[in-house]
Amino acid sequence: MIETKGLRKSYRSRAGRETRVVEAVRGVDLSVKEGEIYGFLGPNGAGKTTTLRMLATLITPDGGEAVIAGADLLKDPGEVRRRIGYVAQGGSTWDESTAREELVLQARFYGIHKAEAQQRATKALEAFQLTEYADRKTKTYSGGQRRRVDIALGIIHGPKVVFLDEPTTGLDPQSRAHMWDEVRRLRDEGMTVFITTHYLDEADALCDRIAIMDHGEIVTEGTVDDLKREVAGDVVTVGVNGAAEAATALLRGQDYVRKIEQSQDHSLRLYVDEGSVAIPHILRLLDHAGVELKQMELHRPSLDDVFLTKTGRSLRES
Amino acid sequence: MKFLRDTWLVFARQMQLMLRQPVWLIVGVVQPLFYLLLFAPLLKPALGVRTDAEAYELFVPGLLVLLAMFGSLFTGFGLIAELRAGVIERSRVTPVSRLALLVGRSLRDVVSLLFQAALIVVVAVGFGLSVGVLDVLGAFALMAVISLMLSAFSYAISLKLRSEDALAPLLNTISQPLLLTAGILLPLTFAPGWLRRVADWNPFSWATDGVRALFAGDPGADSVWQAGAVIGGLTLVTVVWASRAFARGVR
Secondary structure, eight states, rough: OOOEEEEEEEEEEEETTTTEEEEEEEEEEEETTTOOOEEEOOOOTTSSSHHHHHTTTTSOOEEEEEEETETTTTTHHHHHHEEEEEEOOOOOOTTTBBBBHHHHHHHHHHOOOOHHHHHHHHHHHTTTOOGGGSSSSSSEEEEEEEEHHHHHHHHHTTTEEEEESSSTTOHHHHHHHHHHHHHHHHTTTTOOEEEEEOOOHHHHHHHHHHHHHHHTTTEEEEHHHHHHHTTTTTEEEEESSSHHHHHHHHHOOOOEEEEEEEOSSSSSOOOOSSSHHHHHHHHHHHHHHTTOOOEEEEEEHHHHHHHHHHSSSSSTTT | HHHHHHHHHHHHHHHHHHHHHHHHHHHHHHHHHHIIIGGGGGGHHHOOOSSSSHHEEEEEEHHHHHOOOOOOTTTTTHHHHHHHHHHHHHHSSSSOOHHHHHHHHHHHHHHHHHHHHHHHHHHHHTTTTTHHHHHHHHHHHHHHHHHHHHHHHHHHHHHHHOOOHEEEEHHHHHHHHHTTTTSSSGGGSSSSSSHHHHHTTOHHHHHHHHHHHTTTTTSSHHHHHHHHHHHHHHHHHHHHHHHHHHHHOOO
């Protein structure tokens, strides 16, 4: 649904008398499949928004190529516009307009005639639970309501792909959860959703696949589970009553255990490929050998661990 | 065809928003009304004319050109607010005609200007101005063209600057000398020779002369067609430049 190759963009920025060229995006290769939620994760300033704005035809790439929903971004941006929807980070509604007016106008900008535009607006208002406020000025809306209008505006013409730029930034936890449901609903309706975020939990909960971007480049890409497993595997912590040595000897030979460490409190840290598979084996083995288990814990790596491994720093710090 | 449709969509929305806050139409016309009420009475003795009607004949045309200039030159502020709200970006991701985004807005400015101009003329007639309907329509046509030119210019410039803080001083710098050398408040017949030569380079000075001739009931005067030619030509050039700059800015 989205294929890009070597997409890049640099800006000239002036600091005092010197002009510096800032490479915002340095060659992005992407492949997004139809019907998935694809997450673009990275710290602020990583180049996520620039990439997104290029894909949404808002800025022209300096180089590279991209095909979006079958249309060529550089040769035929007009056709790309017809096939995609885009929801900007900073909102898109005019204070003095109502949601219904905005939706009808937006649909008409796509060439949809009046009656059909009105029908679509009514449907969209229902789908996004905005009917109650539909004819009030948008300046009276809450942050969450406004964001829902933004998304409704982005998909009013029934695009194949929708780009959402940090859709939950600035929302309270409840509106955020609500927004996640809306995004999943878009996917379930057959849309491909391309979303940028700098929230780890959001990428984790929402996205089928993610790419991690840093300093204008994609540092890694894949499903969330694969990425986690690739960097660290799961860690099972086993507390054994004074039998650490014996347990270590037993477990060392097992093929599902990658590495064993003994921590200061005499519990064992077992690095395994998949914790949920390893745990029953570990239990059975220790039980048979008569080793008394005090406690057992499974730690799955987080996306932050992935980010740390790939970039050498924590996403939370950057 | 698509361009006309899109222009209509943009125009209709802008009109709807304007009519929702009609107070701005009135606010825009308050300043010229003050001039009409508080400044025009000084003119009869100052200009040495015999009647109020004669004074208004000289003054109202200048006031109308003033209105056309100032009512249109500052419309870019609204565009900057729309840019900030994300409304322009939302339009840009659709296939809507880029030129329509400009022209639809400029047409709204023309309509609001003509409404205000009509209000001024009606009030002035109440004070004793006498002018032919066709002459007024001719003057309005010229004002509509001025308004189109300056509002397109204003939109293009504000799209380049993207900041009210930069736009305000720039527009003031442009508008003050244009205003003062256009013979708007007093006819330039009082001006020393050098000032009149400076005014010859000011297209709005030609416009003021043309509108004065129309209000004097002399539509056949040279200054009328000259005003049409100067303003028409300049508008053509400005609108072409502005629409290119605008289209580049919103791509």
